[in-house]
Amino acid sequence: MDQFILMGENISEFKKTLERIEEKLISAGKIYSAIQFQIWLVAMLLYYIVIAPLDTVPWQLTMAYWVSAFAIFSYSSMKIWKRMSNLFRSYGKDIREKPSFGIGIFLSWTSGAVLGWGFIPGVLLKMGVNSAHAIGFLSFISISVFGMFITFLYLAESLEREMIPAFLVPALGILTVLIAAPEDMVYAGFVVGFGFSLTVLAYLYNAFRALG
């Protein structure tokens, strides 16, 4: 009888250990996602610091800054993504073997860029260049992040609730952008920053919650 009780205790202890391991792995995945969004925030906020002392912002500076920022972001994303895909693989979800997943992420950002930086500002040019670009910027972020959210949901079978503020807040910002004229582009930046901060916060909160 004692032997059976001891066995039962050992089993429940072993089960708890396995659960703790699982929780730590989930938590690590959430922290990596938070880092991804935080890198975007750092790049965006640094841009505002760089342009703050300038009366006019030369387009060459903006272009050079964002090309470099994209290069750094892509490099760090690749590093983080490699670790995240290993975590996904350990959950039994091999997203790297699904080329459609990578295509989904790529299409999200390219469609966001085409609509947000090309089509939408072009259509709204009558509202003024600044407002058109601010709405374009908010559209770019909300379309791209929403696309990522859908890609994760359908192709990785992972409902990333934490991502919702990162696309919903900029989408709602489109409705209110005109109240901030003529500083609507700065306003758009803060709206995106706020949305991304909420996403980072949600990922960190859930990472610690997963640890119990």
Place this chain on the structure above:
Amino acid sequence: MFRELIENHALGNPVRLSIMLYLLPRGKVLFRELMTILEITPGNLDSHLKKLEKEGYVVIKKIIADRPRTVIEITEKGAEEVGSYLRALKKLIENLGEVGEK
């Protein structure tokens, strides 16, 4: 099934399973770091890493920074294997629990 998981599997050894679990969220670690975390001798760690490398679960790389260092990196196969090993263990524990309840 239990015997297969514990005795015949490369991850059946607690040190090797600990190495893989430490590596999984980090991607890669230094040999020295693993040695400190696991509190084992270099020779002992080396023999476990060789076994994991032979199975294709890790890659051992020598890098020269300010001084030579050994970096251990988890492979895709290793990540997949440690995940399926944990799931198998969990399933086994659940089955044992059900038997215990009966």
